[in-house]
Amino acid sequence: MKTVVIGVIGADVHAVGNKIIDYVLKEHGFNVVNIGVLSSQEDFINAAIETDADAIMVSSLYGHGEMDCRYFREKCEESGIGNIKLYVGGNIVVGKHEFKEVEKRFKKMGFDRAYPPGTKIDAAVNDLKEDLGL
Amino acid sequence: MKTVVIGVIGADVHAVGNKIIDYVLKEHGFNVVNIGVLSSQEDFINAAIETDADAIMVSSLYGHGEMDCRYFREKCEESGIGNIKLYVGGNIVVGKHEFKEVEKRFKKMGFDRAYPPGTKIDAAVNDLKEDLGL
Amino acid sequence: MIKNEKMALEDFLKIRKEVLNTWHTGKHAGLDLDTAVAFLKSIPDEKNFAKKLKKAKALGITMIQPRAGVATLDQHIELMQFLEKEGKADFLPATIDSYTRHNRYQNAEDGLKESEQQKRSLLNGFPAVNHGVDGCRKVFDSVNVPLQARHGTPDARLISEIIHAAGWTSNEGGGISYNIPYAKSISLEDTLKYWQYCDRLVGYYEEQGIEINREPFGPLTGTLVPPSISNTVAIVEALLAATQGVKNITVGYGQGGNMVQDVAALRALEKQTNHYLKLFGFEDIFVTTVFHQWMGGFPTDEAEATALIAYASTVASLGKATKMITKTTHESFGIPTKEANAEGLRTSKFITKLMQDQVMTESEELRIEIAQIEEEVDELMHAIVRVGKGDLAQGIIHAFKQGLIDIPFAPSEMNKGLILPARDIEGKIRILEFGQLAFSDDVKMFHQEKLALRAKKQHRELSIQMVIDDIYAVSSGKLVGDKEEVPNEN
Amino acid sequence: MIKNEKMALEDFLKIRKEVLNTWHTGKHAGLDLDTAVAFLKSIPDEKNFAKKLKKAKALGITMIQPRAGVATLDQHIELMQFLEKEGKADFLPATIDSYTRHNRYQNAEDGLKESEQQKRSLLNGFPAVNHGVDGCRKVFDSVNVPLQARHGTPDARLISEIIHAAGWTSNEGGGISYNIPYAKSISLEDTLKYWQYCDRLVGYYEEQGIEINREPFGPLTGTLVPPSISNTVAIVEALLAATQGVKNITVGYGQGGNMVQDVAALRALEKQTNHYLKLFGFEDIFVTTVFHQWMGGFPTDEAEATALIAYASTVASLGKATKMITKTTHESFGIPTKEANAEGLRTSKFITKLMQDQVMTESEELRIEIAQIEEEVDELMHAIVRVGKGDLAQGIIHAFKQGLIDIPFAPSEMNKGLILPARDIEGKIRILEFGQLAFSDDVKMFHQEKLALRAKKQHRELSIQMVIDDIYAVSSGKLVGDKEEVPNEN
Numbered sequence A, B: 001m002k003t004v005v006i007g008v009i010g011a012d013v014h015a016v017g018n019k020i021i022d023y024v025l026k027e028h029g030f031n032v033v034n035i036g037v038l039s040s041q042e043d044f045i046n047a048a049i050e051t052d053a054d055a056i057m058v059s060s061l062y063g064h065g066e067m068d069c070r071y072f073r074e075k076c077e078e079s080g081i082g083n084i085k086l087y088v089g090g091n092i093v094v095g096k097h098e099f100k101e102v103e104k105r106f107k108k109m110g111f112d113r114a115y116p117p118g119t120k121i122d123a124a125v126n127d128l129k130e131d132l133g134l
Numbered sequence C, D: 001m002i003k004n005e006k007m008a009l010e011d012f013l014k015i016r017k018e019v020l021n022t023w024h025t026g027k028h029a030g031l032d033l034d035t036a037v038a039f040l041k042s043i044p045d046e047k048n049f050a051k052k053l054k055k056a057k058a059l060g061i062t063m064i065q066p067r068a069g070v071a072t073l074d075q076h077i078e079l080m081q082f083l084e085k086e087g088k089a090d091f092l093p094a095t096i097d098s099y100t101r102h103n104r105y106q107n108a109e110d111g112l113k114e115s116e117q118q119k120r121s122l123l124n125g126f127p128a129v130n131h132g133v134d135g136c137r138k139v140f141d142s143v144n145v146p147l148q149a150r151h152g153t154p155d156a157r158l159i160s161e162i163i164h165a166a167g168w169t170s171n172e173g174g175g176i177s178y179n180i181p182y183a184k185s186i187s188l189e190d191t192l193k194y195w196q197y198c199d200r201l202v203g204y205y206e207e208q209g210i211e212i213n214r215e216p217f218g219p220l221t222g223t224l225v226p227p228s229i230s231n232t233v234a235i236v237e238a239l240l241a242a243t244q245g246v247k248n249i250t251v252g253y254g255q256g257g258n259m260v261q262d263v264a265a266l267r268a269l270e271k272q273t274n275h276y277l278k279l280f281g282f283e284d285i286f287v288t289t290v291f292h293q294w295m296g297g298f299p300t301d302e303a304e305a306t307a308l309i310a311y312a313s314t315v316a317s318l319g320k321a322t323k324m325i326t327k328t329t330h331e332s333f334g335i336p337t338k339e340a341n342a343e344g345l346r347t348s349k350f351i352t353k354l355m356q357d358q359v360m361t362e363s364e365e366l367r368i369e370i371a372q373i374e375e376e377v378d379e380l381m382h383a384i385v386r387v388g389k390g391d392l393a394q395g396i397i398h399a400f401k402q403g404l405i406d407i408p409f410a411p412s413e414m415n416k417g418l419i420l421p422a423r424d425i426e427g428k429i430r431i432l433e434f435g436q437l438a439f440s441d442d443v444k445m446f447h448q449e450k451l452a453l454r455a456k457k458q459h460r461e462l463s464i465q466m467v468i469d470d471i472y473a474v475s476s477g478k479l480v481g482d483k484e485e486v487p488n489e490n
Ligand code: B12
Pocket: B011, B012, B013, B014, B015, B016, B017, B018, B020, B021, B057, B058, B059, B060, B061, B062, B063, B064, B087, B088, B089, B090, B091, B092, B093, B094, B095, B096, B115, B116, B117, B118, B119, B120, B121, B124, C067, C095, C097, C098, C101, C124, C125, C151, C152, C181, C182, C220, C221, C222, C223, C295, C296, C297, C298, C299, C330, C331, C332, C333, C334, C335, C336, C409, C410, C411, C471
């Protein structure tokens, strides 16, 4: 059983999507570690280390995602989980933007995948299964 | 008392604006000769000659205005009323267009003034008074 | 002298020969009746207008249809496919150009040629007669939903022949509704005859087991038409159509603006159409309603125009209309682009789907409005039957001549044009000047009281200025026109 | 132990010193209370939020207010002026950024600096504390309508001080509504205290003859919140505010989706707020309502989003809300551009003006929904008072701890999070799982029956999947979620 850490980063309190992701991932047989809203990079990384997780799925809805996610990959590396799968989704930047651009920026920051606003989580589950060799 | 011929040109039956123009011009003291909808260039010109009119206000709502108004000025000239004021208004071309362009085309065709969709008739009344030296 | 009687087949076939001779496309082999019947029998149920309406009615949902039509075949097909795909239209139209509407096929031909050269539509619609059976069938083959001709043609005999033979299973119009708002000096005698023909054609197909929908044009002049007047015209045209053998009828109504009055009008329309059909002995007619989004002058601002489209959709849903004709944000300017048209459809469909399980709740106000409309319609119907000495066709001709029925702001000289409508303080359409309208004193009193109340509340006089203000009102963001601008709350 | 008692002036002033010390802008001379009072007395009536609301209420119209806020002062002023001019906003906000909401003024400062450099807003709102009294006053001077801070700040004491001293005469929030949906581990004890302070500040100004409006945040998590739950929170926060001397209160409600339930909720909210205020001895509070356009996930398509905005405006008008908070076509993506924001306002205003003379008609269905909400609110209120042994503040803390009141989908650990809402077959929000909610068996039975009916009609089981489908429903163009896609009618 693969373990995924999920949570909402930064000063962000949008809880609805997080609860749905939790439910859907469990339905698909994942071991879900949900650290909830208002979580820091450290919270994500600590949870991942403690549970020996295979992936981290970061949600950011409120628009500060770009600032909150800086150096996330580097922190993972420092903590010895540099190879963990790192996904991000939600409304990750401020305003309505061409998503291709946004995706590029987040991939450059070391995220394996970045998802546009309103993504149905089922799509991401397929990617996850692929990336984890399921 | 100045006389104005009004009507709706071509195969156009939009009658509401025509009735309002009639009412408003009369309120402003004009002698209004209303030839109604479905009027040809000849209908306008004959009415203008018969009543010794000072101006013709052509309405075209239905989109064929450009075709229906071709050579109107020339016909007026042939009929000996080449100097009559010629206005056009309504929805004079097919589709939503930058009005500046449309205005240019109609002025080139010899119209003294052309009005964009949804013109409140009161605005035109002021122009008319000015053009007729009232 | 025209009578409301079913045309004998031989008479129909005789006239048919003449009709098909009025333009060369009338000579197409597809217009052979047996060929047409065979073809129409082969089309799938989901592309049959009448059948799809039955399905919608059973589901209790409101389906949507745009207005759309351009000159050239390629562009028209592109437009149709776009509206089906991007607009999720349930039904597609061809809005016919104005030259064709006046049977000026040569003008239409010129406009079509020039449009092909300039690669932009110089016509305000699709010249179906010029495109003929082949062109119309190409359109039919290129989409997956039923097709209808929407026009405003006093004499639509040739166009009706062509579109039906091409697989288009609905036709809009009627002897009154495509005359009074769309013509100036064509007699009702003539248009009633022309439309008897169009209906008889549908009746013929019905006799061969082919279901075809007919839709009287509900909104008439689209401008402050009191519901009882447009409902009466719709009912009369349904009766005329049924007489010729039409079995599937969609009666229409154009949004007035006040929600309760609009829902009341839809409910009364459906109920009374069924009632009068039965009363005249037609037991097997399938009746549905169509709601037209605001048919008067539109606001120029696109955000406002969309608001009006969504509001109309809300009312159609609450009134459970089976179909709705949509508008676009370009309405006040000109024929919309296909993108604007699809947006209007999406706005509309979002609401009809969101609201599919909601109905307007029963209330005293609604009950009163329904009863009022029904009473007025009954009075008008009785007057028509009375002056026709029992014949509906004659009744219509005489009722219009005497102004017993009268349509506001209509261009036709066959119409008295004496009545003046105005809104009451809630925005419901009432009547200020009755002319010769066949209303009882009680009914007149009701209208007068409602309008007096408005005059009092607005501190103004009952006058034609009120009517003009009401004509401008919706396009300037109000329902009840007010001469003095509402004090700006900013 | 916190009690619902009016803060003594000396206690207030003591805490005030500390509050003003938490960030350097707290030391501004404009924050001297006498100076602030003098300034607030000088502002014209039309820029006073409380007074303008009174006027709107007297006229019976629905006024509109957007959400909006960007990092830098110049851009924020430009935005406000644009929304006033192009959007015809009746009230303006400053939506505050999320760092400020969590009192992380240094983060906000960094974001502000970076925004100034990059000339685009990297913050999701206006950092009012960082801009201080001078900045906020500049905003105030640049517009002609009243201003309000809208945030979601558990501890909003400093921000409240600054905005009021700058002439902003309304403040949104409350000890529950700005905690449970907006925080994770802050205790209710704390937030109730913080908001007693904010209310006491307004009470102080009221004592000096200055009218200031307060607005509990109605929609809570914005997601399938049953009306009785959000109404109860609004009423409780109105009572808490009144206790501190607040006199002008706007209680809020977020659109649920079913028209009748939404209008019922608005009507019950206004009635019961007034009722409970009187019951608790407050006779002179001026109560208005605010309706929030759909607060859950929005459709991505702009034509659909506009439809939803117009539909919400229709409901607000029929429910005669005094104010409406508008959304935009960019909602599902991110913070809107000023153009998109103004469009949302124009769409909204078009409807509220068009519908200003229409009300939802009285009906049995409406009456039943109002009565249902009132009964549920009464049960929740009694539970709160009971577990608080008569004290409202204690009652809230204990009621939340025990789950007697419970807000769906809230992030806060102070909330039990056991209830699950779902829609009935008409789209009305009901409750599937009650957790410890203080409802009588009768009330529970009512909900169960309604949901059982839906399950039966949709041939599906009552389960959490139903809830998830309902969460997605509106954004995908339905009201009642359906696992099986509705058979495509095309
Ligand atoms: C009501 C209406 C109808 C009614 C008309 C009833 C009647 N007999 O009067 C019906 C339903 C019958 C109808 C039919 C058609 N219509 Co129509 N109709 C409208 C609509 C919605 C309102 C028109 C109106 O009454 N406005 C209110 C009056 C007071 O305003 P007005 O007519 O614009 O006139 C004012 C000003 O324009 C100005 N003005 C007018 N003329 C002049 C002249 C001068 C010199 C000056 C200074 C000012 C001036 O002053 C007037 C008074 O204030 C408009 C769109 C809109 N504006 O929202 C479309 C519209 C005019 N119709 C249109 C079309 C295409 C048609 C049809 C071909 C097809 C169809 N869609 O069904 C048929 C045509 C029939 C024909 N042969 O003419 C198009 C025209 C397209 C274009 N130009 O690109 C429009 C713009 C709709 C659209 N966007 O597609 N229509």
